[in-house]
Amino acid sequence: MSTGTHTPRPGAAPVGRMIAAQAALETRMLLRNGEQLLLTVVIPSLLLVLFSTVDIVDTGDGRAVDFLAPGVLALAVMSTAFTGQAIATGFERRYGVLKRLGASPLPRWALMTAKTLSVLVTEVLQILLLTAIALGLGWSPQGSPLAVVLLLVAGTAAFSGLGLLMAGTLRAEATLAAANLVFLLLLVGGGVVVPLDKFPDAARGVLELLPISALSGGLRDVLQDGAGTPWGALAVLGAWAVAGLGAAGRFFRWE
Numbered sequence: 001m002s003t004g005t006h007t008p009r010p011g012a013a014p015v016g017r018m019i020a021a022q023a024a025l026e027t028r029m030l031l032r033n034g035e036q037l038l039l040t041v042v043i044p045s046l047l048l049v050l051f052s053t054v055d056i057v058d059t060g061d062g063r064a065v066d067f068l069a070p071g072v073l074a075l076a077v078m079s080t081a082f083t084g085q086a087i088a089t090g091f092e093r094r095y096g097v098l099k100r101l102g103a104s105p106l107p108r109w110a111l112m113t114a115k116t117l118s119v120l121v122t123e124v125l126q127i128l129l130l131t132a133i134a135l136g137l138g139w140s141p142q143g144s145p146l147a148v149v150l151l152l153v154a155g156t157a158a159f160s161g162l163g164l165l166m167a168g169t170l171r172a173e174a175t176l177a178a179a180n181l182v183f184l185l186l187l188v189g190g191g192v193v194v195p196l197d198k199f200p201d202a203a204r205g206v207l208e209l210l211p212i213s214a215l216s217g218g219l220r221d222v223l224q225d226g227a228g229t230p231w232g233a234l235a236v237l238g239a240w241a242v243a244g245l246g247a248a249g250r251f252f253r254w255e
Contacts, residue, residue, distance in 0.1 A: 018106050019114045026118035030084065039079040039183070040126055045133055048072045051193050052137045059195060062224075069134040069141070070219035071192035076126040077152060078212055081119050081159035083183045089115070089167035090175035098254045108254075112164075119160060123152070143222035147229045151222070154237035155215040161244025162211070168252030186212040191220075211240045 030036050051057060052065040059067040092098050101111055134141075166175050188194065189203075190212030196204050207213050218233030 015107065015110055019110050019117070022106060022111060022114035023117040023121070026115055027121050030088065030118060030122055033088070036084045036088065039083055040076065040122060041129065044072045044076045044079065044126070044130060047075070047193060048130060048133055049137070052134075057194055058198075063138060065134055065137045065139045066224050067195070067220065068193060069130070069139045070223045071216040072130055072134075073127060073152075074155065074190075074212055074216035074219055075187060075192045076130055077123055077155045077215065078159050078186065079183065080122050080126065081156045082163040083179045084122075084163075085115065085119060085160060086163035086166045086179040087176050089164060090170065090172040090179075093167060093254065094172035096255075116156075116160060119156060123156065127152070141223045142226035144228070147222045148219065150229065150234060151215060151218045151237070154234055154241060155211065158211040158215075158237045158240035158244060161241055161246075161248050164248040164252060165244055168248060168254075186210065191216045209236060211237055214240075 214236035218230040
C-alpha cells in the first residue's frame with residue numbers, strides 16, 4: 001500500500017521550532033500579567049515623566065530628562081530580566097510547571113534560551129516606549145548605539161543570572177518579597193533617579209559596584225556625555241553575569 005500524504009510522523013519538533021514556540025508563549029504570558037506590566041512598563045514610564053517634569057531631585061547641570069532617561073532604561077532592564085523573571089520563574093517552579101516542562105522533549109537549556117529570548121523581546125518593547133516618551137520630553141541622546149547595545153546585553157545577562165539564581169533557590173513567596181525589595185533598594189541607591197554623588201563617599205564606592213549602577217552609569221556616560229565604550233561598566237556587568245549565571249547553573253533547583 002502506498003504511503004499517504006498525511007502519514008503521522010511521531011517525535012519531537014526541531015529544537016529551533018520548540019524554542020520559538022516557547023519564547024512566544026513566555027512573552028504572551030508576561031505581557032498579560034498585570035503585576036509584570038506594572039514593573040516593566042508603568043513604573044519606569046511614570047518615573048521618567050514625573051522626575052523629568054517636576055523638580056524633585058537635583059540631577060546637576062543640564063536638563064533632567066537627559067540624566068533620567070539612561071537610568072530609566074537601566075531600570076527597565078532590571079525590572080524585566082531580574083524582578084519579573086525571578087517572580088515568574090519562582091512561581092512556575094512552585095506550581096510544578098518547570099518539572100513538567102523538564103519532562104517534555106524541550107531540553108532544559110532550550111527552556112532557558114526561550115526565557116532569555118522572551119526577556120529580550122520585552123526589553124525591546126520597553127526601550128522603544130521609553131525612548132519615545134523621553135524624546136517627547138525633549139531628550140537628546142548622544143554616543144554610539146553599539147556601546148548602548150553592549151551595555152544592555154551585558155546588563156540583561158547580569159540581571160538574568162541573579163533572577164534565575166533567586167528563583168531557583170528560594171521559595172516562591174520569598175522570591176516575590178526579595179525581588180520586589182531589591183527592586184526598590186536598587187531604584188533608590190543605584191543611580192537611577194538620584195545621582196550617586198549625593199551619597200557619602202564610603203557608600204558611593206560600594207554602590208558603584210552594583211549592576212544597576214554600572215548599567216545606569218555606563219548608559220549615562222554614552223547617551224548623556226557622548227563617551228566611548230565604557231569598558232569599566234562592562235567589566236562590572238560581565239563579572240556579575242559570570243557569577244550570577246554560574247551560580248544559577250550550579251544551584252538552580254527545578255522542583
